[in-house]
Amino acid sequence: MADIRAKTAALTSLEQLAAGHSLIHRVHPAAKLLGTAVYLLCLLSLGRYDLTRLTPYLLYPALLLPLSDTPCGMVLRRAAVALPFCLFAGVSGVFFDPYGVLALAVLVLRTLLSVSAVLLLVAVTPLSSLTAQLRRWHVPALCVSLLEMTYRYIGTLLDEAATMYTAYRLRGSGKKGLEMRHMGSFVGGLLLRSFDRAERIYQAMQCRGYPAAEHVRRAPPLAARDAVYLAAVCGSSVLFRLIDLPTLLGRMF
Amino acid sequence: MLTMQNLTVTYPDGTVAVDGLDLTVADGERVALIGANGAGKTSLLLALVGVLPHTGTVTVDGVTLDKHTLGEIRARVGVVFQNPDDQLFMPTIGEDVAFGPRNHGLPEDQVARRVTDALAQLGIGHLRERTALKLSGGEKRMAALATVLAMAPAALLLDEPTAFLDPRARRTLIRALAPLVPARLVATHDLPFAVDTCPRCVLLREGRVFADGASRTLLYDEALMEACGVEAIGILESGGK
């Protein structure tokens, strides 16, 4: 239950951040999406032992986190979620690889950087502008609407599951979690109610003219700001990928 | 405005929810639809916008409801469901309100105007960028109403609009509804609300019209209400012991 409430809180906190008005928030969603993609590609194409060459990529979160008013702690906490599997691969690699420790460090840093890049993206871009951008890129309407509606109903169903779970525990035997033999009717009941709800939603949509021809909304014009942002993010990412900045710096001294 | 003749609604499993009903609602008229659980109120409202199949005739402003006129009629008749959670499915309230007008093919600038107007009318302009997830029950109800008002309907169908509301939110709703022009058919269990907002009232029983008349008379008539499976206001207020 604590889990479920925590998930809801996680969704809510990101939405609140995305609703902010910082400089970064105002950048065109297309620029932010492309920037994130290029950053990730460059970062992840570095090799297994390239610990030092990863460091220039720290600049991106280091600048964007404060610029967009995104709390560092949150990013670190979420990155922790992604760590276990990477650690599993990294730590077991230590036994088979003379430079395993180095590879492990690279893996941890890669995890941290890639997770913060994605989180930064959603922390500064509301889901609705992301999906609007996807529509403009001609991603099938079915997929985009599905994404939006799923997101919308996750909150509702998380709430409902949490309350139901509370009711279960109040009369339950005090053990943690749901007993296997009750799970069919418990989760099945939730599922059937969800199904009925879907039917009602469909009716509501019908009443408001759904389905209609697809509308692609006009893109907000690309501003100079967006071009600068895109150039800065992509340019630096590619540059750091092409030249070994730390070594150059190290040689200078 | 709204005319039903010998309207019958049958579910696929054979349940007859509305059974040969005749009813007329004039332009701008406000009618409460009262009846016990299962009397057929929701089914009636859904049939009026073609969500449930029916036999008999439904006309809206002289246009008879059938396959070809469905779109036109849905643009004129707006329905607000019982549970606002089922009606708000877009990421933000603003987009939710824009959903209907946009589907009816309005150009983007008119859509934006409609959204602004509908939100202003209900006094919830500040909710435009919010997501439905975090709104209180009362705010959600208002947002659902706005989604329908934005379609500039000639008639409003409301299904239990006061469910979930605290007394103050309920009051806000009543105030918001008062100046609206569209004709109105309101299914509700909240009899004081019905008396307050609808001069006319129709009692349903087993899918048929059981009585039709002034709310101030019918809803206080204990024998009539009892026969229809609900309870008169008097009993409610006196504590009914």
Next chain:
Amino acid sequence: MLTMQNLTVTYPDGTVAVDGLDLTVADGERVALIGANGAGKTSLLLALVGVLPHTGTVTVDGVTLDKHTLGEIRARVGVVFQNPDDQLFMPTIGEDVAFGPRNHGLPEDQVARRVTDALAQLGIGHLRERTALKLSGGEKRMAALATVLAMAPAALLLDEPTAFLDPRARRTLIRALAPLVPARLVATHDLPFAVDTCPRCVLLREGRVFADGASRTLLYDEALMEACGVEAIGILESGGK
């Protein structure tokens, strides 16, 4: 019976839902909990059975609520949630009602007796083999109540018990509740219901007790109710225009 001293409930995000509340409910007493949306009613009820963490002291029949007494207290205090759908999760109503007593280790014959008694008390013996998914709202509410009664609680906490009910089902509920012995704390927006069933009433505002006294007095006091964010019964009944 139920004593709260300086009870404070804080959500993980820092929202203080209940704020240093003191309240005592005597054996068999019936108390209505009134307040606007977000006043903290639900949070208070949940804290009383240890679902939400609290600071301050809660005692039930002299036993102080903490980690070790949680099981004991949950066996004595029964909660009925606002939405009965959330409370029924077994394949049939009979099994649902048996669920609690069985988990508290009663032998099978006693469990069966408890089930029969609880269903009979609420007049829903015929629902025993039915499944919750196909019941009407009123029937579900009764079934949820039965699941709690079967645990033979010394105190009942009800969260908005009349939501979803048509006037007749509401009346049935009132009649079913009347003869029950357990002390009772009822969070509700239905003021006539509160006046009917609870001689004493506590007004909550922002997580604190704002007024405490006889329902017949407090709930008709317009100034007081207004200050607390809700509306007095008088306004409701007169139509409040």
Next chain:
Amino acid sequence: MHMADALLSPVVGGAMSAVSAGAIGYAVHKIKKEELSEKKLPVMAVMGAFVFAAQMINFTIPGTGSSGHIGGGVLLAAMLGGFPALLTEAAVLIIQCLFFADGGLLALGCNIFNMGVIPCLVIYPLLFQPVLQRGLTAKRLTVASILSVVIGLELGAFAVVVETLVSGITALPFGTFAALMLPIHLAIGVVEGIVTAGILCFVLRMRPELLQSALGGAALDARVPLRGTLAALAAVTLLVGGGLSLAASSHPDGLEWSMEKVTGTTELLAEGEVHRAAAAIQERTALLPDYDFAQGGTGGTTVAGIAGAVLTTVLAGGAGFVVVRLKKRAASK
């Protein structure tokens, strides 16, 4: 079982994204053709949200005290049919990736493939549907669910192993990695399978028409010979999962041990060999293959690199700190 960005090279991520995008495109095309899209959208969305919410609920596994949760793909496919289920699973994975750091943007293609394409487009038509073809009974449904989930999960785990190793980010030998992953997922699969079966049986009892319409709706084009497929899939799973888990449990060095049994020597895959293989893969998959395989570099490179890295880190931190200070000053004015 979410594949993470950090474990992937862009080439593998890109290739898998292309595969998954293709599968999704095909699914969209299929759904549109069957004119299901309009009616199915809300059902798909709510089911996606449901899977998400249901995954938060932990079940206590009798006798172990540990807990498991439901998996999505097979359940969705059973309720919605294969193609809609794929889209729904993809939507769930995208949301998990964006908002909960489960997986990653580049890894999306892999995750959609492992957890969507495999159960919805492979397991569902080849295994789940055939088992139920001769009638929808609780028993068959249970067998079909457990088998589908277990085999689907094993295949998914196997895909994770392959994707990770081909990316060349970890030096784990293939056999060892597989021997670690597959048995774990065999156990998880059994639990998830039982849970999925329980839920579907409940649906069958309460609302059989829902399952019937989903099963009938996605009519089988090619009737697949049930026995053969089943036997083949089961054999592969048993072999890979069971065999390797046995090996892994009795000998920590699973692969060497089995190699010894088979070939009589462990020389074949000695340490160096593995590394050369990995290095070769790495060379081939890196975006810019000219890069210096760092560990062997000259002392100067390494020292300069490390010093520079420290300097870079300090500079990055300093830049962030300056921004914070500037913002604070702007705010206080």
